[in-house]
Amino acid sequence: MAYVVRLEIFEGPLDLLMHLIEKNQVDIYDIPIAQITAQYLEYLETLEKLDLEVASEFLVMAARLLAIKAAMLLPRPTRPEGEAGEEMEEEDPRQELVRRLLEYKKFKEAAHYLQRLHREEERYWARSNSREMYEPFFQEENPLAGVSLFSLVDALRQVLQRIVDEGRTEEEITLVRDEVTVRDKMREIMARLFLRPEGLCFTDLFGGQTRRSEVVVTFLALLELIKMGRVRAYQEGIFAPIILYARMEKVRREG
Amino acid sequence: MLFPEDLRAILEGILFAAQEPLEVKDLARLVECSEEEVAAVLAKMEKEYEQPGRGLTLRRVAGGYQLFAKPLAVPYIEKMYRRNGSSGLSRAALETLAIIAYRQPITRSEIEFIRGVKSDRAIATLLEKKLIQEVGRKEGVGRPVLFGTTKEFLRYFGLEDLSQLPPLEEFAQAAEASLAKENAVEENEGKRES
Amino acid sequence: MLFPEDLRAILEGILFAAQEPLEVKDLARLVECSEEEVAAVLAKMEKEYEQPGRGLTLRRVAGGYQLFAKPLAVPYIEKMYRRNGSSGLSRAALETLAIIAYRQPITRSEIEFIRGVKSDRAIATLLEKKLIQEVGRKEGVGRPVLFGTTKEFLRYFGLEDLSQLPPLEEFAQAAEASLAKENAVEENEGKRES
Numbered sequence: 001m002a003y004v005v006r007l008e009i010f011e012g013p014l015d016l017l018m019h020l021i022e023k024n025q026v027d028i029y030d031i032p033i034a035q036i037t038a039q040y041l042e043y044l045e046t047l048e049k050l051d052l053e054v055a056s057e058f059l060v061m062a063a064r065l066l067a068i069k070a071a072m073l074l075p076r077p078t079r080p081e082g083e084a085g086e087e088m089e090e091e092d093p094r095q096e097l098v099r100r101l102l103e104y105k106k107f108k109e110a111a112h113y114l115q116r117l118h119r120e121e122e123r124y125w126a127r128s129n130s131r132e133m134y135e136p137f138f139q140e141e142n143p144l145a146g147v148s149l150f151s152l153v154d155a156l157r158q159v160l161q162r163i164v165d166e167g168r169t170e171e172e173i174t175l176v177r178d179e180v181t182v183r184d185k186m187r188e189i190m191a192r193l194f195l196r197p198e199g200l201c202f203t204d205l206f207g208g209q210t211r212r213s214e215v216v217v218t219f220l221a222l223l224e225l226i227k228m229g230r231v232r233a234y235q236e237g238i239f240a241p242i243i244l245y246a247r248m249e250k251v252r253r254e255g
Numbered sequence: 256m257l258f259p260e261d262l263r264a265i266l267e268g269i270l271f272a273a274q275e276p277l278e279v280k281d282l283a284r285l286v287e288c289s290e291e292e293v294a295a296v297l298a299k300m301e302k303e304y305e306q307p308g309r310g311l312t313l314r315r316v317a318g319g320y321q322l323f324a325k326p327l328a329v330p331y332i333e334k335m336y337r338r339n340g341s342s343g344l345s346r347a348a349l350e351t352l353a354i355i356a357y358r359q360p361i362t363r364s365e366i367e368f369i370r371g372v373k374s375d376r377a378i379a380t381l382l383e384k385k386l387i388q389e390v391g392r393k394e395g396v397g398r399p400v401l402f403g404t405t406k407e408f409l410r411y412f413g414l415e416d417l418s419q420l421p422p423l424e425e426f427a428q429a430a431e432a433s434l435a436k437e438n439a440v441e442e443n444e445g446k447r448e449s
Numbered sequence: 450m451l452f453p454e455d456l457r458a459i460l461e462g463i464l465f466a467a468q469e470p471l472e473v474k475d476l477a478r479l480v481e482c483s484e485e486e487v488a489a490v491l492a493k494m495e496k497e498y499e500q501p502g503r504g505l506t507l508r509r510v511a512g513g514y515q516l517f518a519k520p521l522a523v524p525y526i527e528k529m530y531r532r533n534g535s536s537g538l539s540r541a542a543l544e545t546l547a548i549i550a551y552r553q554p555i556t557r558s559e560i561e562f563i564r565g566v567k568s569d570r571a572i573a574t575l576l577e578k579k580l581i582q583e584v585g586r587k588e589g590v591g592r593p594v595l596f597g598t599t600k601e602f603l604r605y606f607g608l609e610d611l612s613q614l615p616p617l618e619e620f621a622q623a624a625e626a627s628l629a630k631e632n633a634v635e636e637n638e639g640k641r642e643s
Contacts, residue, residue: 011347012372021434028434057372104369105430106423110353111346113426114412118343121413124314124323125332125466128274152606153615155540156547159564166565260502261521267504268522269529271465277529285525308454310461327455328462331479335463 013061014104016043021101028101031094033072037065068093185221193231193246202233202242262288263296276319276410317409318416344380351377352386356408357423360390360401378402386411456482457490461516470513538574545571546580550602550614554584554595572596580605 010016020039026032041062047054071093193200205222206215222244225231232245257265265286270277279297283290297320301313312325324332344352351374354366367374381387390403409416451459459480464471473491477484491514495507506519518526538546545568548560561568575581584597603610 011350012370014371018434028431055372061371100369100371102427102430102434104371105434106426107350107353107357107369109426109429110357110423111349113421114353114356115343115349117412117414121411123326123329124312124413125329125462126274126321126323127271127466152543152547152550155543156551159544159548162565163563263502264504264519265522265525268518269504269525271505271516272518272522272526273529281529285529308457310458310463311465322465324462324465325458328459328466331459331463332466335467335479 012055013040013058014101015108016040016058017061017097018101018105018108028098031098033065033069033094037062037069040065064097068097182217182221182224185217186225189218189221189225189244190230190246193244197246199234199243199245202244205244257286257288259296262286262292263300266293266296267300270313270320270322273321276316276321278319281319314413315415316413317406321410344384345377347374347377348380352381352404352408355381355387355402356404356417356420359403360393361403362393362399362401364399366402384411451480451482453490456480456486457494460487460490461494464507464514464516467515470510470515472513475513538578539571541566541568541571542574546575546598546602549575549581549596550598550611553597553611554587555597556587556593556595558593560596 010019017036017040020036020043021028021031024032024035024039026036044054044058044062047058189205192205206218222231226233230247232247233242234245235242266282269282269285279290279294282297283293286293297313303309304312310325310328312323313320314323350370351366354369355361358365358369363374363378366378378387385405385407387402387408388405389400391401392398393401404417408414414420460476463476463479473484473488476491477487480487491507497503498506504519504522506517508515508517541564544564545560548563549555552559552563557568557572560572572581579599580602581596582599583594585595586592587595598611608614
């Protein structure tokens with residue numbers, strides 16, 4: 001079978017029908033519905049044999065085609081006498097399908113046209129990375145231009161409001177906040193000091209901490225470590241920075 | 256106020272550095288000159304670029320002006336980037352785009368009725384490539400989203416505006432020509448008229 | 450072989466499209482001409498660009514040639530990109546920034562939990578704009594990245610350090626107050642219904 005050799009993939013039932021009409025060189029205004037329906041079904045069978053999924057739209061169209069075929073076999077209703085002279089437009093069962101096919105084909109042609117247009121456009125080359133190229137020459141850009149501290153605060157307020165609106169509880173939120181314990185903090189301070197045998201500045205220990213509770217916990221942890229003799233604080237003179245050292249020998253003995 | 260020579264140089268520099276078409280009014284605002292002055296310089300520039308030795312060309316796209324490399328250089332540029340043309344859009348995406356271009360604003364289900372198949376994927380692709388956008392909602396049940404084309408659509412196809420698209424009727428003729436046998440059409444038309 | 454005029458146009462087009470300096474030998478290979486020919490054309494081009502009305506300039510950078518807009522156009526280019534550029538943060542980015550500022554160090558999933566929505570894009574934007582940075586990894590499963598604000602963040606807001614941010618307690622109170630109000634309303638409604 002021809003389809004098995006070269007299986008074309010169609011965009012949809014209308015696409016497939018159009019292909020069959022063109023392939024059979026029949027007139028769209030007089031579709032030999034039995035012939036086309038048979039080929040249409042054959043194609044679907046082929047897809048099924050190949051275990052390809054047949055979209056539901058194809059099946060719906062198959063049903064439509066069979067219905068049209070049946071309608072074509074029915075004898076045309078005879079006209080009541082007296083109206084014989086006047087042409088009464090009977091609806092050809094195929095008419096609706098023809099309309100849709102032509103409408104679809106029209107856009108298919110338009111799509112081809114767009115494709116050609118794009119190919120033509122591709123003959124020209126536009127620059128795409130210009131901004132990156134010039135940015136080094138710009139004066140520094142403030143990404144927060146127009147953003148005030150107030151709007152930052154306002155943004156957070158809205159988030160919190162949303163939490164309230166969504167009925168989420170404060171416990172849920174604090175859960176993720178996971179309060180740091182003094183014990184955790186002691187471990188963290190020791191870890192940091194080990195990495196800094198040359199000493200860590202007291203103020204750096206609090207870098208990036210914004211919650212009062214965390215600052216307090218850090219301070220308590222530090223006091224505890226000094227008390228235990230595991231950390232030594234050293235200040236060269238009044239107002240000089242306080243430098244913290246881990247007392248290695250103490251740790252080793254314990255370890 | 257700028258000297259004419261400086262104005263020309265600045266406009267050329269801006270157009271060179273721009274990544275998209277710039278409208279005359281945008282350029283005028285940038286250089287703080289009148290639109291007439293800017294338009295006059297651009298017109299002159301456009302002509303100059305046309306000369307054979309020049310590799311750039313100033314084109315009107317999507318309602319603005321943009322600098323491009325001339326087609327004769329593009330094969331070499333593609334060679335430099337080791338690229339053979341772009342992959343382009345799938346058939347499904349192109350069909351969907353054609354329907355949207357000519358029938359905008361249009362809903363997803365209206366598109367799907369014309370194509371006869373689901374078109375979610377094609378619409379998603381087109382949205383992602385910014386060739387279409389949501390332009391509103393249709394009155395009625397469910398208030399479905401309406402789609403329309405974007406400025407990027409004009410750029411993608413090198414159009415100045417939508418009116419440059421040929422009328423849909425042209426394609427109707429092409430459609431009929433390929434689907435109906437000429438004689439048969441006439442005959443049928445005869446029949447239909449009788 | 451190319452006509453001299455075409456060679457010039459092609460070289461100009463290539464330089465226009467290039468994203469980095471191109472060496473003479475690269476250009477010669479691309480256009481299949483000798484390096485001498487290419488160098489001669491470039492030297493001529495360089496001169497032409499020097500004329501006052503011209504907006505581009507051919508510069509020798511890192512052993513190669515690169516096309517740039519002339520310095521006199523750069524302030525205008527900057528203005529252009531500032532205007533239709535990415536000035537201002539999206540709502541999502543601003544919210545995410547606020548959460549990071551007040552709850553740092555904080556992981557992506559914690560941010561998303563608080564916001565109630567995915568926040569990858571917002572985080573990516575903030576990282577790109579250097580307003581936040583990775584400040585470490587959280588202990589525990591997967592060791593997720595922790596985010597904090599940067600020095601630039603402080604500088605943009607004119608803050609000396611984070612302690613100058615307005616205290617958070619205010620918000621907790623505001624949230625509580627609105628929660629209390631809501632409960633009251635609900636209670637009241639309950640009463641009316643009963």
